[in-house]
Amino acid sequence: MTDGQVRVLLAEDQGMVREALAALLSLEGDLDVVAQVSRGDAVAAAVVEHGIDVAVLDIEMPGMTGIDACAEIRRVRPQTKVVIATTFGRPGYLRRAMESGADAFLVKDAPAAELAEAIRRVLRGEKVIDPTLAAAALSEGANPLTGRERDVLAAAADGSVNADIAARLHLSEGTVRNYLSMAIQKTAARNRAEAVRVAREKGWL
Amino acid sequence: MTDGQVRVLLAEDQGMVREALAALLSLEGDLDVVAQVSRGDAVAAAVVEHGIDVAVLDIEMPGMTGIDACAEIRRVRPQTKVVIATTFGRPGYLRRAMESGADAFLVKDAPAAELAEAIRRVLRGEKVIDPTLAAAALSEGANPLTGRERDVLAAAADGSVNADIAARLHLSEGTVRNYLSMAIQKTAARNRAEAVRVAREKGWL
DNA sequence: GTGCACCCGTGACATCCGTCATGCGGACGT
DNA sequence: ACGTCCGCATGACGGATGTCACGGGTGCAC
Numbered sequence: 269m270t271d272g273q274v275r276v277l278l279a280e281d282q283g284m285v286r287e288a289l290a291a292l293l294s295l296e297g298d299l300d301v302v303a304q305v306s307r308g309d310a311v312a313a314a315v316v317e318h319g320i321d322v323a324v325l326d327i328e329m330p331g332m333t334g335i336d337a338c339a340e341i342r343r344v345r346p347q348t349k350v351v352i353a354t355t356f357g358r359p360g361y362l363r364r365a366m367e368s369g370a371d372a373f374l375v376k377d378a379p380a381a382e383l384a385e386a387i388r389r390v391l392r393g394e395k396v397i398d399p400t401l402a403a404a405a406l407s408e409g410a411n412p413l414t415g416r417e418r419d420v421l422a423a424a425a426d427g428s429v430n431a432d433i434a435a436r437l438h439l440s441e442g443t444v445r446n447y448l449s450m451a452i453q454k455t456a457a458r459n460r461a462e463a464v465r466v467a468r469e470k471g472w473l
Numbered sequence: 474m475t476d477g478q479v480r481v482l483l484a485e486d487q488g489m490v491r492e493a494l495a496a497l498l499s500l501e502g503d504l505d506v507v508a509q510v511s512r513g514d515a516v517a518a519a520v521v522e523h524g525i526d527v528a529v530l531d532i533e534m535p536g537m538t539g540i541d542a543c544a545e546i547r548r549v550r551p552q553t554k555v556v557i558a559t560t561f562g563r564p565g566y567l568r569r570a571m572e573s574g575a576d577a578f579l580v581k582d583a584p585a586a587e588l589a590e591a592i593r594r595v596l597r598g599e600k601v602i603d604p605t606l607a608a609a610a611l612s613e614g615a616n617p618l619t620g621r622e623r624d625v626l627a628a629a630a631d632g633s634v635n636a637d638i639a640a641r642l643h644l645s646e647g648t649v650r651n652y653l654s655m656a657i658q659k660t661a662a663r664n665r666a667e668a669v670r671v672a673r674e675k676g677w678l
Numbered sequence: 679g680t681g682c683a684c685c686c687g688t689g690a691c692a693t694c695c696g697t698c699a700t701g702c703g704g705a706c707g708t
Numbered sequence: 709a710c711g712t713c714c715g716c717a718t719g720a721c722g723g724a725t726g727t728c729a730c731g732g733g734t735g736c737a738c
Contacts, residue, residue, distance in 0.1 A: 282560065287585030288493035291500055355487065380492035416715060427667030430695075443716055449696055459696080459724085461666050462632030619684060635724075648686055654726055664694085664726080 273300040274391065277314055279334065280326040280353075281306050289324070289383070296384045308332030312340040320348050322387050327354040327361060335361070335368050342369040349390040353383065359405035360471010362397070372396035411472045412454045420447040422473055425464045478505040479596065482519055484539060485531040485558075486511050494529070494588070501589045513537030517545040525553050527592050532559040532566060540566070544573040554595040558588065562603070564610035565676010577601035616677045617659045625652040627678055630669045 276299055280286040283306065290301045303318045305311055309331035315323055323341060325334035332340075338350045350372070352365045357375040365373050371390040374382060375398065386396045413421065423433040430448075434441045448460055455472075457463035467473045481504050485491040488511065495506045508523045510516055514536035520528055528546060530539035537545075543555045555577070557570045562580040570578050576595040579587060580603065591601040618626065628638040635653075639646045653665055660677075662668035672678045 282581040283584045284558065284579070284581040284588060285490050285493065288490065288497040291497040291585075292493040295496055353489065374489070376487040376489040379488045380496075383489060414714065427662065427664055427670050429663055439715095440717060442718060445694095445696070446698095446717085447715090449698090452696070457632065458634060459632055465632055621685065645687060647688060650724095650726070651687085651728095652685095654728090657726075 274298055274387065275319060275321045276301045276387065277303040277305070277311070277318065277320040277323045279305045279308065279311050279323065279329065279337065281329045292380055293384060293387075299384065299387065306330075308334060308337045311337035312344050315341050315345050315348055320345070322349045322351060322390060324351045324353055324383070324387070327352060327356070327365075335364050335370075338365065338370050339368040349387075351383075351386055351390060351396075357398070357401050358469060358471045359401060360411070360469075362401050362405045362471075364471060366397075373398065373401070375401070411470075413451060413467070413472050417447050417451045417454070418467075418473065420444055421451045421460070421463060421467055424448060424460045425468075425473070479503055479592065480524060480526045481506045481592065482508040482510070482516070482523065482525040482528045484510045484513065484516050484528065484534065484542065486534045497585055498589060498592075504589065504592060511535075513539060513542045516542040517549050520546050520550050520553050525550070527554045527556060527595060529556045529558055529588070529592070532557060532561075532570075540569050540573050540575075543570065543575050547574040554592075556588075556591055556595060556601075562606050563674065563676040564606060565616070567602070567606050567610045567676075568615075569676065571602075578603065578606070580606070616675075618656060618672070618677050622652050622656045622659070623672075623678065625649055626656045626665070626668060626672055629653060629665045630673075630678070 276293060278286055278290055278301055280289065286304055286306065290304060293299045293301050303314045303320065305314050306329070308329040311323065311325065311332070314320070325337055327334040334352055334354070338352065341348050341350055350370045351374065352370045352372065353374045353376060354361060355376050357377070362373050372386045372395065374386055374396070389396050419437055420433060423436055430441050430444045434444045437444070451467070452458070452460065452463045455463040455466040457466050464473070481498060483491055483495055483506055485494065491509055491511065495509060498504045498506050508519045508525065510519050511534070513534040516528065516530065516537070519525070530542055532539040539557055539559070543557065546553050546555055555575045556579065557575045557577065558579045558581060559566060560581050562582070567578050577591045577600065579591055579601070594601050624642055625638060628641055635646050635649050639649045642649070656672070657663070657665060657668045660668040660671040662671050
């Protein structure tokens with residue numbers, strides 16, 4: 269590879285999308301996609317092995333989320349810049365991505381040119397965030413759910429009945445009801461299904 | 474454009490992915506991406522306007538699904554070939570895509586090379602389908618839900634209570650309960666949330 | 679024209695769910 | 709040492725949900 273080229277890693281589980289993004293970035297003369305992975309838990313090792321300058325991470329991936337992978341990169345190779353590119357522009361995702369030390373947060377709705385642009389800007393030490401999303405994330409405040417409330421709500425997400433949830437979390441059925449009741453109130457929902465939907469949208473799960 | 478070039482349309486709502494796929498296909502010498510749209514309801518007009526040879530359609534798009542757009546293409550310009558490329562390899566999607574007259578069905582998990590390959594094969598008159606998915610779609614059988622059962626289940630999907638669903642569909646609350654009960658039995662679920670999940674997985678919604 | 683499947687409705691019943699009050703123990707901050 | 713928050717639990721209550729039996733209407737196929 270030529271000297272001065274930016275060494276980029278792409279992490280994205282959908283092969284077609286990943287390779288397409290690689291093709292796109294390769295059209296930029298100064299960028300070199302030297303590694304591609306399809307699993308979150310393969311990111312950190314690849315970053316170290318290839319001496320990556322910028323890692324572009326999807327959030328939803330098998331093995332580990334892009335957000336957790338970002339935190340891992342921060343531990344093993346702090347000088348690597350991280351760009352999170354995701355389908356869902358949920359404020360909760362943005363907040364958690366920033367807490368994990370991400371340098372940029374993009375939604376895939378955006379034009380493709382923004383990706384290359386974001387890579388160059390994070391290399392200059394800038395942070396890149398959609399202003400609309402930033403405002404939404406700030407106005408939303410922190411996650412009001414306690415740890416256990418989150419557990420129970422997450423366990424209820426697939427349509428399990430109380431008895432199942434209780435068994436899975438080693439709780440009594442009444443306790444499950446109580447936690448769910450709390451979660452429903454805090455999400456301003458009318459039942460567990462709505463609570464799950466709201467919590468997901470806000471990134472509280 | 475050079476004579477003999479294949480005129481391709483890309484329909485995909487995520488700008489970054491759409492433009493990346495365009496970049497990828499442009500690397501193939503014989504393909505020419507002459508049109509890009511981000512909404513399902515813009516597909517048919519673009520196909521006619523640009524005299525498209527092959528339309529590559531995502532399923533989940535604003536305005537109209539790729540499956541419905543495929544049916545529209547069949548009406549307005551039958552000689553155009555249609556490739557459905559989707560994130561979710563749900564058997565129900567495959568079945569409905571085929572019923573709408575699609576020539577190929579790809580999941581975005583697949584390697585990028587398959588897309589160009591599929592485009593060339595449908596131009597030769599072949600059908601392109603993942604054998605695993607085809608088997609799953611066949612073994613699953615047809616959608617057992619009646620029209621109204623689907624409506625009610627879909628209306629319940631966001632966590633609405635019975636009264637809401639009844640009002641939205643102009644039904645009595647008891648009728649909503651009955652339809653939901655049927656849907657729950659047919660999906661072998663224990664409550665509406667599980668029924669929604671199962672129906673989604675099987676592509677019955 | 680006689681089934682049959684679908685649509686829509688009612689009423690009754692058992693169960694599940696959501697809420698509230700209340701209790702106890704542990705962790706944490708002041 | 710005290711208050712506060714969290715985790716976990718129980719019991720009781722009303723309302724929502726799921727099931728069943730039953731009815732009537734429509735349209736379609738044999």
